[in-house]
Amino acid sequence: MKVAIVTGGSRGIGRASAIKLAADGYAVVVGYAGNEKAAAEVVEHITGAGGQALAVQADVADEHQVAAMFDAATEAFGGVDTVVNSAGRMPLSPIAELDLDDLDALYRTNMRGAFAVAREAARRLRPGGSIVLISTSVVGLQFPTYGAYTATKGAVEAMTLILARELRGRDITVNAVAPGPTATDLFLDGKDEATIERLAKQPPLERLGTPEDIANVVAFLGGAAGHWVNGQIVRANGGII
Template sequence: MASQERKGGRVAIVTGGSRGIGRETVGRLDADGFAVVVGYAGNRELAENAAREVAANGGRAVAVQADIAEEEQVAALFAEAETAFGGVDVVVNAAGRMHLAPAAELELAERDAVLRTNVRSTFVVARQAARTLREGGALVTFSTSVVGLAFPTYGAYSASKGEVEALTLVLARELRGRNITVDAVAPGPTAADLFLDGKDEETVARLAAQPPLERLGTPEDIAEVVAFLAAPAGHWVNGQVVRANGGIV
């Protein structure tokens, strides 16, 4: 990437940018010339490592801690992007939380924690993005293909992501006239910690065999979809839920 293009490039905020799909997205957007704000909740070391990798590749990045369910902290996250890089063009809200249990057995505290991260945080970030994004920008939220697949034990997680999809489609229409796109990416089973944690090898193998492509998705697969939606080439895609799942039905 030419240094001049780096200096004049666009700016992205990636929440959940310290690991998994978020971290892969940080690297992918850097490759496209973005300066990146790596948003993270608690793991400072991983987030700063992600920012250092960008710098080592000749790019620009800064790690910023924020509880994205809290509006003051999200406002500060966006303000840091303004201070460090001059504005915000793309927001990728990759932070997420999953807890699996049958509805009859799910503790309400766990359900509330899932909703706080997946629903409240998405709304808080999306609201700030709607107020802040520059013309020609993009907001990418995260849903899940499980919304349509209706897997048992995924009730709280799927319900939370159904709200994300509804908000995404409404916001795309509310931003009419500003040349800003709003889309959701809905991964299928993906080899990242959020999916793999708590699953035995048999379960992982069974889910990996379900798509016609007969494998799990990778964080790289999903980051490519995000990069397309963030790029000028993907700007005609607006108000959509992109199910990036290898054809699983």
């Protein structure tokens, strides 16, 4: 049995990824920070469809809680094969107006958290496994007000190929998915209808991405079909430029 851990698994891209991986036959650990009810709903969705799932609370920036999440996966399902780090924060602000406390919180979750999860995955994954990190297409698009958020995701991209090279000989892949504008609560929060409409028209496909669009890419990279893809940043954004 293949086993996946999905952090940020109670909502948005993480939720969709957990459900997709379960549909593909994985037992899934749904990692969540604080929304126990939402995580339980994801578990119920998976088990109701005949899959196996377990919700585990963990602050991704706390290495001890991350290790405990991996322990829980191993105890329940026997090991870990795929790790998807979808936990993240996205407060927006012009750089000149940024509250540095917000920057510290962003760094803690988006960068330290990604590093802590990837580090534990590198130590624990079974051969044939995969690590999928979540970046953002804004690293290339460079939208105003996304400076701090994008800086943390640029760090995630920087470590993706390095970790893939460090895992030489282990048969473990490391990739990052960089979504464009995607209709998640995290993305939609604080945006007016005009802004959402403008962003939706930018890709040639003329719509926002859905969490399921991104989850399909995540599952491909996390599964056997995508195992020859390694050390890559996949910009899943409908062709937005």
